Amino acid sequence: MKPVNAMPAALAAPRPGRAQPFADVVAENLDAVYRYLVYLTGDRVAAEDLASETFEKAYRGWRRFDPQRGAPRTWLCRIAHSVAVDWFRAEARRQRREDNYMRDAAMLEESVFGDGFSPELDQALHRLTPAEREVVALRVLLELDGPSAARVLGISQTACSSRLSRALQRLEEEVGDVRR
Amino acid sequence: MSAGDFEGHESLIAQLRAGTLDAPDHVHRRVLALGQGKRARVPMSRRRKLFILVPVAATLAVTAAVIHGAFSSGANPNASAAAVEFRHGRNQPVAGAAGATGARGPTGAQGPTGTAGPSGPNGGTGATGPTGTVYDANQQSPAGAQGALEPLHRSADTAKRTLSSTPESLLIPTHRLVHAVASLEVAVPSHGALTRATNKATEIVTQLGGYAQTSQYDASRSGPGNAFLDLRVPIGKAESAIRMLGGLGRLLFQSVTTKDLQQTATQQTTLVGQLQRAITIYEQALQSGTLSGSQRVEVQIRLAEAQHQLTATRKAHGRTLASGRTAEIQLRLTSRNHHAVVATPHARGRLSRLLHNAAGFLGLEAVIVLYALIVAIPIVLLIAIVWWLMRERRRREEKLLASA
Numbered sequence: 001m002k003p004v005n006a007m008p009a010a011l012a013a014p015r016p017g018r019a020q021p022f023a024d025v026v027a028e029n030l031d032a033v034y035r036y037l038v039y040l041t042g043d044r045v046a047a048e049d050l051a052s053e054t055f056e057k058a059y060r061g062w063r064r065f066d067p068q069r070g071a072p073r074t075w076l077c078r079i080a081h082s083v084a085v086d087w088f089r090a091e092a093r094r095q096r097r098e099d100n101y102m103r104d105a106a107m108l109e110e111s112v113f114g115d116g117f118s119p120e121l122d123q124a125l126h127r128l129t130p131a132e133r134e135v136v137a138l139r140v141l142l143e144l145d146g147p148s149a150a151r152v153l154g155i156s157q158t159a160c161s162s163r164l165s166r167a168l169q170r171l172e173e174e175v176g177d178v179r180r
Numbered sequence: 181m182s183a184g185d186f187e188g189h190e191s192l193i194a195q196l197r198a199g200t201l202d203a204p205d206h207v208h209r210r211v212l213a214l215g216q217g218k219r220a221r222v223p224m225s226r227r228r229k230l231f232i233l234v235p236v237a238a239t240l241a242v243t244a245a246v247i248h249g250a251f252s253s254g255a256n257p258n259a260s261a262a263a264v265e266f267r268h269g270r271n272q273p274v275a276g277a278a279g280a281t282g283a284r285g286p287t288g289a290q291g292p293t294g295t296a297g298p299s300g301p302n303g304g305t306g307a308t309g310p311t312g313t314v315y316d317a318n319q320q321s322p323a324g325a326q327g328a329l330e331p332l333h334r335s336a337d338t339a340k341r342t343l344s345s346t347p348e349s350l351l352i353p354t355h356r357l358v359h360a361v362a363s364l365e366v367a368v369p370s371h372g373a374l375t376r377a378t379n380k381a382t383e384i385v386t387q388l389g390g391y392a393q394t395s396q397y398d399a400s401r402s403g404p405g406n407a408f409l410d411l412r413v414p415i416g417k418a419e420s421a422i423r424m425l426g427g428l429g430r431l432l433f434q435s436v437t438t439k440d441l442q443q444t445a446t447q448q449t450t451l452v453g454q455l456q457r458a459i460t461i462y463e464q465a466l467q468s469g470t471l472s473g474s475q476r477v478e479v480q481i482r483l484a485e486a487q488h489q490l491t492a493t494r495k496a497h498g499r500t501l502a503s504g505r506t507a508e509i510q511l512r513l514t515s516r517n518h519h520a521v522v523a524t525p526h527a528r529g530r531l532s533r534l535l536h537n538a539a540g541f542l543g544l545e546a547v548i549v550l551y552a553l554i555v556a557i558p559i560v561l562l563i564a565i566v567w568w569l570m571r572e573r574r575r576r577e578e579k580l581l582a583s584a
Contacts (some may be wrong), residue, residue: 033203035202053209056214088578118195153579168193
């Protein structure tokens with residue numbers, strides 16, 4: 001977690017009726033949201049932009065956030081999910097227009113999903129679908145509980161659980177394949 | 181549940197969690213810069229908004245109802261032709277004083293106690309006083325429209341005083357050519373007064389340069405009497421005539437309709453000019469002798485048509501001008517006792533009337549809200565269905581994108 005320096009007054013001031021100012025929420029969740037977006041998109045550069053966009057949206061909607069309905073992290077992940085879906089949509093259109101093989105190949109050369117990962121794990125993660133990586137990110141890295149993750153994904157808890165199980169199983173297989 | 185989900189993958193989970201992946205510093209800076217320059221707004225939840233909006237809307241509705249009730253309860257409900265009577269109340273000898281009682285003005289207009297004239301300022305006994313007595317007071321009183329009911333040998337300056345004491349309530353434009361039609365219904369207290377008022381009406385219009393086109397007088401010994409007069413006065417004197425005729429008794433009804441004739445007259449004048457020029461051209465063409473036989477016939481036909489049209493337009497123009505010069509006034513004088521019909525006891529006080537009117541207005545508001553809901557619900561349902569379909573489509577798309 002990075003320290004928050006030179007925090008703007010608008011962010012630092014707690015809103016009436018809230019225990020936590022927005023700046024604290026940023027400090028606590030920015031890395032997690034970024035990690036989630038990296039897993040979801042498989043693209044660090046895109047994840048940076050999307051993280052910024054997510055927090056911009058979150059800041060605009062901060063007055064509507066109801067802490068009783070869920071944790072800030074869940075709420076931020078839902079926003080990030082929505083932002084990422086829009087990105088996927090735009091990306092699908094773009095990919096139809098141009099071949100981005102070279103970029104993908106270049107991305108594979110460096111570790112995308114985490115510093116200190118073995119190349120096998122990184123490649124295996126890359127082979128998963130975004131949906132599979134997303135559930136892994138939410139449940140494993142961000143440590144959201146089942147209901148929260150299901151809410152972010154817009155699916156039932158059972159479906160979320162099944163998706164996670166499938167994703168982990170496939171990740172194990174992919175790591176094994178890469179090693180072989 | 182968590183433990184179960186990760187069962188058998190502990191090593192993989194540990195590897196995944198061991199990796200570090202933090203947002204770069206520039207992302208931190210970018211996100212933290214979001215709040216700079218923006219003023220933090222006070223958050224307001226939907227529930228809180230609802231808690232504020234509902235009482236505000238209810239308060240506004242009740243306030244509107246109370247204001248409506250207060251305004252509408254100001255006038256006495258016993259008055260049937262309140263607006264007209266209010267305006268002309270001052271014509272009445274005692275009603276003028278009664279008008280000062282404000283809310284009870286119409287009561288005053290009913291003619292409070294001619295015999296008890298001095299009690300006029302209170303205007304209180306009008307409801308009980310017989311109508312005949314009221315109009316006797318008109319005759320006794322020195323000012324106001326009672327002058328019209330006085331013997332016909334009254335001098336012209338009496339009429340002037342009547343005019344000057346009458347409020348300016350009607351405006352007939354004199355700077356443009358207009359046709360005005362007025363209808364007046366005036367109640368007089370007795371058969372004798374009816375005769376005098378009929379004669380006085382004719383005298384008034386004659387003095388103003390007009391005339392009575394038709395006059396009908398019906399009276400029997402037992403029943404009510406009526407007189408119908410179809411009067412014509414110069415348009416410039418119409419307002420005066422209406423005021424003076426309205427002062428012949430108690431004004432029950434008054435209607436003035438004006439129609440602007442200026443544009444019609446201008447169009448007719450223009451057409452006359454055009455036709456005259458056309459006729460001159462045709463005549464010159466015929467006199468030139470350069471036309472062939474068939475052309476000559478055609479021009480002659482056109483000339484005849486133009487001359488015919490010119491005659492008709494001139495006549496119409498003359499009618500328009502005549503119509504704009506005179507105003508029609510249909511005057512009905514009656515000796516029927518209207519008070520007996522409209523007078524009802526003061527069963528309710530002002531507060532009671534206010535509450536009654538406010539409740540009625542609230543009911544009206546409720547009906548409007550209900551109507552709006554009936555109209556809005558299908559639209560809202562339709563929007564909800566469209567929204568739901570779009571959401572489902574979006575979800576399907578998301579699923580496809582995420583699994584790609």
